[in-house]
Amino acid sequence: MRIDVLTLFPEMFQVPFSFGIFKRAIDHKLISINLHNIRDYTHDKHHTADDYPYGGGSGMVLKPEPIFEAIEAIKSEIHFEEEKNTLPIILLTPQGRLFSQQIALELSGYSHLILICGHYEGIDERVREHLVTDEISIGDYVLSGGELAAMVLVDAVVRLVPGVLGSAASPIDDSHTTGLLEYPQYTRPPVYREWAVPEVLLSGNHAQIAKWHREQSIIRTAGRRPELLNKANLSLEERQKIDRLLGKQSKVV
Ligand code: 6GU
Numbered sequence: 001m002r003i004d005v006l007t008l009f010p011e012m013f014q015v016p017f018s019f020g021i022f023k024r025a026i027d028h029k030l031i032s033i034n035l036h037n038i039r040d041y042t043h044d045k046h047h048t049a050d051d052y053p054y055g056g057g058s059g060m061v062l063k064p065e066p067i068f069e070a071i072e073a074i075k076s077e078i079h080f081e082e083e084k085n086t087l088p089i090i091l092l093t094p095q096g097r098l099f100s101q102q103i104a105l106e107l108s109g110y111s112h113l114i115l116i117c118g119h120y121e122g123i124d125e126r127v128r129e130h131l132v133t134d135e136i137s138i139g140d141y142v143l144s145g146g147e148l149a150a151m152v153l154v155d156a157v158v159r160l161v162p163g164v165l166g167s168a169a170s171p172i173d174d175s176h177t178t179g180l181l182e183y184p185q186y187t188r189p190p191v192y193r194e195w196a197v198p199e200v201l202l203s204g205n206h207a208q209i210a211k212w213h214r215e216q217s218i219i220r221t222a223g224r225r226p227e228l229l230n231k232a233n234l235s236l237e238e239r240q241k242i243d244r245l246l247g248k249q250s251k252v253v
Contacts, residue, residue, distance in 0.1 A: 001030070001031045001032075001108075001110070001111055001112070001113070001157075001158070001161050002031070002032050002034070002111065002112045002113075003031065003032070003033045003034070003112075003113045003114075003115065003154060003157075003158075004034045004036060004074050004112075004113070004114045004115070005033065005034070005035050005036065005114075005115045005117065005150055005154075006036050006038055006067060006070050006071070006114070006115065006116045006117065007035065007036070007037065007038065007117040007145075007146075007147055007150070008037065008038050008039065008049060008117070008119055008145075009117075009145070009147055010035035010036070010037050012147045012148075012151075013033070013035055013147070013150075013151065016151050016155075017033055021155075021158065021159055021164055021165065022154075022155075022158065024164075024166075025158055025161070025163075025164045028163070030161055030162075030163050030164050031158055031161060031164070033154070034074075036070050036074070038062070038066050038067060038070060039066070040066075040070075041065075041066035041067075041069045041070040041073070042063075042065075042066045043065075048063070049062060049063060049066055050062050050063060050119075051063050053121070053122075057121070058121060059121025059122070060121060061121060061122050061123065061124055062118065062119060062122070062123040062124060062127070063124060064124040064126045064127050067116060067123070067124075067127050067131065068127070068131060071089060071114060071131060074114060075087070078112070083111070083112065086110075087110075087112055087113075087114060087133075088107065088110055088113050088114065088133050088134055089114045089116065089131060089132050089133045089134070090107075090113060090114065090115050090116065090132070090133070090134045090135070090136055090153075091116045091118060091123070091127070091128065091132040091134070091135045091136070091146075092115060092116065092117050092118055092135075092136055092137075092138075092146030092147075092149040092150050092153070093118045093123075093135050093136075093137060093146065094137045094140075094141075094142055094143075095135060095137065096134070096135030096136040096137040097134075097135065097136060097137070098137055098138075098139070098140075099136050099137065099138045099139075099149075099152070099153060099156070100176075101156070101174070101176035101177055103136065104153070104156040104157050104160060105160060105177075107153075107157045108157050108158075108160035108161055113157070115146075115150045115153065115154070116132065116146070117145055117146030117147045117149075117150050118145065118146045119144075119145045119146065136149070136153060137149070138152050138153065159171060175217075176228075178217075178232065178233070179221075179228050179229065179230075179231040179232030179233065180217040180218060180220075180221045180228070180229075180232050181217060181220045181221045181224060181225060181228070182217065182220075183212075183213045183214075183216035183217045183220065184216055184220075186198070186201060190202060198212070200212045214238075218232075218234070218238060218241070218242060219245065222242050222245050222246055226246060229242060
């Protein structure tokens, strides 16, 4: 998968993309991330990427020309019409559709994505109308720019690209894919400050352990995020257990 990112601050991406799964995925050529400074596509000697809003108002607005030209430069390297026409051009903005595991999964199916990091007070509307194919927000709060949102999106998408997580971990089991939150995890020592690890986990009985994991996931989801249970794949017995749980217990576990 190839990801092109248009930003005023390409340096912000250096650290996160140099560690962990990103570094491994880039080194193994499973993904390539190309950073483009929007200022490099300006033509005046001050490299002006933003300007005052028509009609007045506070803040600056990103100019359309450098953004159109950057995308056209990227597209000129694509030789297949089909890819050019289906390529997602995603604007990160608080006005976009709310990002989710479902959207991450959808985006992980593309071989190429372009991300535009919005900044200042806004972006010229013509970019939205005539260039962008999708707008995404990562949550109902305001960030000062789209960069951190782009990093969140790239992280969530890249780990779904086959091979990126390696063979041990599978994103299929992730919470928000299963609809259930993760069960509690323990490691050594078996007793720490008199707090013992649940006995079943030390039993070596794999069937009992799997049953406990499942139960704990359900209890935890019912306590913290009951609305997630609607999309979880639960047996009738499990549904009945939850009804009893939610009826009797209101404490968050
Ligand atoms: Cl994508 N951009 C900005 N500036 N703020 C946000 C956001 C994006 N998503 C949530 N808040």
